[in-house]
Amino acid sequence: MFNDHAQMFSSDDSSQHQEELSRDLLEGLNEPQAQAVVHGDGPILVLAGAGSGKTRVLTHRVAQLVKEHGVPSSRILAVTFTNKAAQEMRERLHSLLGTDGEKLWITTFHSAGLRMLRFEAARLGYSNQFVIYDDQDTKGVLKQVIKELNINDDRYPLDTFSRAIDRFKNNYIFPAQAAKDASSVEADLQAQVYDRYQKVLLEANAMDFGDLLVNAVRILREFPDVLEYYRRTLHYVLVDEFQDTNKVQYMFIRLLAEPRRNLFVVGDDDQSIYGFRGATISNILEFEKDFPNTKVVKLEQNYRSTGTILNAAHAVIEKNKSRKAKKLWTAGGEGDQLRTFIGYDENQEAEFITSEIRKLVTQGFKYSELAILYRTNAQTRALEESLVRGKIPYKIYGGLKFFDRKEVKDILGYVRLLVNPADNQAFQRVVNTPPRGIGAQALQAIADEARATSMPFLHASVTVARSNKSIQKFVELMGELKQASQTMKLGEFLGFIVEKTEYGPRLAAMKDPTAHSRIENLQELESLGRTMERPDSTTEQVMKDLLDRISLTSSADVPAGETGAQDPNQKPETVSLMTLHLAKGLEFPVVFFAGLEEGLLPHYRSLDDAVGLEEERRLCYVGITRAMKLLYLSRAHNRGMFAAGGSAGSSGGVRIVSRFAKDIDPKSLVAVATERSQGATFIEGYPKFSFDDEDEIDTRVEDDYSNTWRRKKKYPSHNDAEPSYSSKTNVSLDQLRSMLMPADSMKQEPTTPKEYFGKPSAALEELVEGVEVIHPTFGKGRVEGIKGSGNSANVTIKFESFDEPKKLVFRFAKLVLA
DNA sequence: CATGGTGGCATTTTT
DNA sequence: TGCCACCATG
Numbered sequence: 001m002f003n004d005h006a007q008m009f010s011s012d013d014s015s016q017h018q019e020e021l022s023r024d025l026l027e028g029l030n031e032p033q034a035q036a037v038v039h040g041d042g043p044i045l046v047l048a049g050a051g052s053g054k055t056r057v058l059t060h061r062v063a064q065l066v067k068e069h070g071v072p073s074s075r076i077l078a079v080t081f082t083n084k085a086a087q088e089m090r091e092r093l094h095s096l097l098g099t100d101g102e103k104l105w106i107t108t109f110h111s112a113g114l115r116m117l118r119f120e121a122a123r124l125g126y127s128n129q130f131v132i133y134d135d136q137d138t139k140g141v142l143k144q145v146i147k148e149l150n151i152n153d154d155r156y157p158l159d160t161f162s163r164a165i166d167r168f169k170n171n172y173i174f175p176a177q178a179a180k181d182a183s184s185v186e187a188d189l190q191a192q193v194y195d196r197y198q199k200v201l202l203e204a205n206a207m208d209f210g211d212l213l214v215n216a217v218r219i220l221r222e223f224p225d226v227l228e229y230y231r232r233t234l235h236y237v238l239v240d241e242f243q244d245t246n247k248v249q250y251m252f253i254r255l256l257a258e259p260r261r262n263l264f265v266v267g268d269d270d271q272s273i274y275g276f277r278g279a280t281i282s283n284i285l286e287f288e289k290d291f292p293n294t295k296v297v298k299l300e301q302n303y304r305s306t307g308t309i310l311n312a313a314h315a316v317i318e319k320n321k322s323r324k325a326k327k328l329w330t331a332g333g334e335g336d337q338l339r340t341f342i343g344y345d346e347n348q349e350a351e352f353i354t355s356e357i358r359k360l361v362t363q364g365f366k367y368s369e370l371a372i373l374y375r376t377n378a379q380t381r382a383l384e385e386s387l388v389r390g391k392i393p394y395k396i397y398g399g400l401k402f403f404d405r406k407e408v409k410d411i412l413g414y415v416r417l418l419v420n421p422a423d424n425q426a427f428q429r430v431v432n433t434p435p436r437g438i439g440a441q442a443l444q445a446i447a448d449e450a451r452a453t454s455m456p457f458l459h460a461s462v463t464v465a466r467s468n469k470s471i472q473k474f475v476e477l478m479g480e481l482k483q484a485s486q487t488m489k490l491g492e493f494l495g496f497i498v499e500k501t502e503y504g505p506r507l508a509a510m511k512d513p514t515a516h517s518r519i520e521n522l523q524e525l526e527s528l529g530r531t532m533e534r535p536d537s538t539t540e541q542v543m544k545d546l547l548d549r550i551s552l553t554s555s556a557d558v559p560a561g562e563t564g565a566q567d568p569n570q571k572p573e574t575v576s577l578m579t580l581h582l583a584k585g586l587e588f589p590v591v592f593f594a595g596l597e598e599g600l601l602p603h604y605r606s607l608d609d610a611v612g613l614e615e616e617r618r619l620c621y622v623g624i625t626r627a628m629k630l631l632y633l634s635r636a637h638n639r640g641m642f643a644a645g646g647s648a649g650s651s652g653g654v655r656i657v658s659r660f661a662k663d664i665d666p667k668s669l670v671a672v673a674t675e676r677s678q679g680a681t682f683i684e685g686y687p688k689f690s691f692d693d694e695d696e697i698d699t700r701v702e703d704d705y706s707n708t709w710r711r712k713k714k715y716p717s718h719n720d721a722e723p724s725y726s727s728k729t730n731v732s733l734d735q736l737r738s739m740l741m742p743a744d745s746m747k748q749e750p751t752t753p754k755e756y757f758g759k760p761s762a763a764l765e766e767l768v769e770g771v772e773v774i775h776p777t778f779g780k781g782r783v784e785g786i787k788g789s790g791n792s793a794n795v796t797i798k799f800e801s802f803d804e805p806k807k808l809v810f811r812f813a814k815l816v817l818a
Numbered sequence: 819c820a821t822g823g824t825g826g827c828a829t830t831t832t833t
Numbered sequence: 834t835g836c837c838a839c840c841a842t843g
Contacts, residue, residue: 081833082833109833110833135832209832209833210833212833213833244833249833273831274831274832274833275831276830276832277831277832277833375830375831376829376830376831377829377830377831378829378830378834381834398831398832432820435820435821435822437819437820437821438820439819439821440820441819441820442819442820552833579831579832580831581830581831581832582831582832600830603830603831604830605830605831606830619831819843820842820843821841821842821843822840822841822842822843823839823840823842824838824839824840824841825837825838825839826836826837826838826839827835827836827837827838828834828836829834829835
């Protein structure tokens with residue numbers, strides 16, 4: 001199996017998954033599902049309510065095309081939003097079609113764009129080897145542009161520009177058009193920045209996320225031969241989560257599908273939650289206009305949730321004006337009431353959830369069947385602290401990705417610069433990382449030279465190096481790295497970068513308690529590099545593959561941290577934590593829906609905007625409909641200082657129940673453990689908390705939640721927590737590998753150097769002259785000498801595969817006796 | 819001229 | 834909590 005966290009989640013309709021191996025593709029499908037599956041040629045819109053078996057319909061439809069209609073799998077394109085969804089569809093189709101499905105193109109919009117551009121980017125003036133700039137790179141470029149154009153960044157903060165550029169790209173607007181449309185000083189500035197920004201990116205041979213789509217569409221529109229080629233190749237186009245497509249994405253699929261009109265889209269207007277990213281609900285509401293004679297199928301039977309949960313969901317969503325009327329129903333029972341809780345603050349809310357989880361587990365639920373959903377990432381803090389204290393294993397999806405960690409980005413910065421010397425953002429990241437005496441002045445000199453000669457920073461620095469010792473050393477370093485990259489395998493090479501740049505050694509010498517885990521992350525990266533090596537590819541090629549995969553890995557694809565299981569094949573079950581956005585498409589037997597408060601859901605930033613409020617309402621609907629059996633709704637009476645809406649939304653930090661919760665029939669709610677709060681039900685009024693009486697606090701120490709009553713209580717930090725429950729450290733190698741490897745190479749065995757990992761590291765005393773040792777990256781060698789002691793001890797070793805002896809920092813080197 | 823420490827400040831949602 | 838700007842130091 002590709003990756004075990006695919007198992008952790010059941011997706012849209014896995015409850016039916018087992019049946020999927022049945023021979024008859026229509027078996028077990030209800031009437032509308034079957035209609036959608038057997039639909040012949042021509043456009044079709046499937047309005048699939050939550051939990052109505054949409055993924056199933058999509059996969060069976062593809063299988064039907066291949067098996068019954070004899071469509072070659074290479075003629076079919078299926079587009080999803082996340083890699084995870086694509087991967088899952090691939091797996092399901094594999095079980096339905098076996099090797100017949102091998103040539104299906106199942107991908108995300110962004111990967112599709114990237115793949116096309118890897119062949120065609122040269123037509124737009126980029127090299128086909130262009131790099132992808134992430135958010136941070138983008139911000140770096142914008143910062144530079146804003147400075148260049150002398151824009152007052154107090155008045156016009158950087159974020160307004162990145163948002164504007166995003167908006168332009170989502171709507172396929174180029175700088176010239178933006179300038180023409182500009183009707184205010186600000187819009188005019190935005191157009192100017194956009195224009196300059198694109199030029200900087202082109203010079204750096206870089207594209208941002210938006211460019212992957214914009215430029216792909218541009219190629220299709222401006223180069224008829226390319227368009228012809230893809231139209232000839234792809235006869236059937238299927239799109240998942242159609243309600244979340246924006247204008248460029250729609251243009252993309254429309255261009256491809258136009259002549260044959262074999263366009264199959266699945267979506268749910270009630271689950272459109274990416275408006276901020278340019279998704280336009282009109283794509284789904286007006287699909288029938290764009291494609292006359294569209295067949296419309298509604299899937300309204302829900303196979304996921306209890307009647308009570310569905311009723312609550314319906315009560316919330318039916319208040320929205322712009323939606324297609326439909327109502328989910330279930331053949332199953334009513335199920336339990338929804339359980340509610342009001343906490344004094346977010347900590348008590350978290351404690352409540354933790355203690356309920358403990359109870360549920362004793363009742364036989366598995367951790368993996370439980371999820372905690374919330375509106376903002378900031379809410380994870382209290383939840384995480386509480387779970388750590390309760391020793392409950394969990395994973396946070398979203399948040400900081402492994403590849404976003406500073407140390408990982410720093411090392412990858414070197415890789416990027418080697419792959420694409422024009423990558424000025426990478427240059428600026430690594431040129432003085434770790435510090436090597438190149439400061440603002442030196443950088444300015446390089447920038448001036450680069451500008452004067454129209455050369456990338458790296459090339460300009462070669463010139464400047466003549467008069468600057470530090471820069472000279474950096475240039476030499478890059479030269480050495482370049483050379484090494486031509487002879488070493490990727491894993492070895494990554495380790496070489498860590499050593500040669502002194503990044504690792506310096507980390508090892510730091511007192512910072514986080515240094516250790518950062519070193520581990522770098523070792524993880526090294527190991528990952530090792531598993532990506534392919535006998536038939538050069539290291540240069542593998543480096544490019546690595547960078548592409550990293551760029552396209554979304555936070556929905558991998559958890560932010562790991563529970564640190566020793567054996568990756570035997571991972572402990574974990575509770576899943578994620579935002580409502582990331583939860584779309586997933587389902588869990590038990591859902592804790594936290595923070596149902598005005599200001600949080602709806603978020604205070606959307607309060608004054610009817611369109612925004614409708615989207616918040618859909619978000620609430622998505623949250624409720626994730627639950628299969630049990631749904632907990634919770635809120636807090638007070639929330640910490642920086643929680644959204646603390647001052648801007650409702651007054652004085654006292655929080656009231658979300659208007660959405662008020663739409664739920666009170667009879668379907670039951671309060672749990674409300675002995676602390678009085679005088680309020682979940683959906684009305686302000687609770688009175690009995691803690692104002694000082695004495696009472698102390699008499700309640702035995703209580704499950706009591707330790708959250710004193711707000712000043714100091715909670716253990718992550719470092720104090722037991723490592724096996726800390727989520728902030730290593731992502732397991734297995735996990736990283738599975739998300740980075742292309743599907744077809746998944747079978748490859750990981751090449752773990754057993755002779756290294758099997759043994760404990762050598763002690764410093766054992767390393768006397770002449771002793772043979774093994775280094776994880778450099779291999780076998782002989783000790784030539786030791787210098788210093790303790791953390792700063794240096795070992796000189798002559799490795800078999802190197803002419804020159806190497807000086808390594810003992811503590812970091814992790815040597816093993818041969 | 820580079821570096822590291824300190825204090826102030828902001829925090830929706832993400833391919 | 835985490836990032837950035839500023840300041841004192843080498």
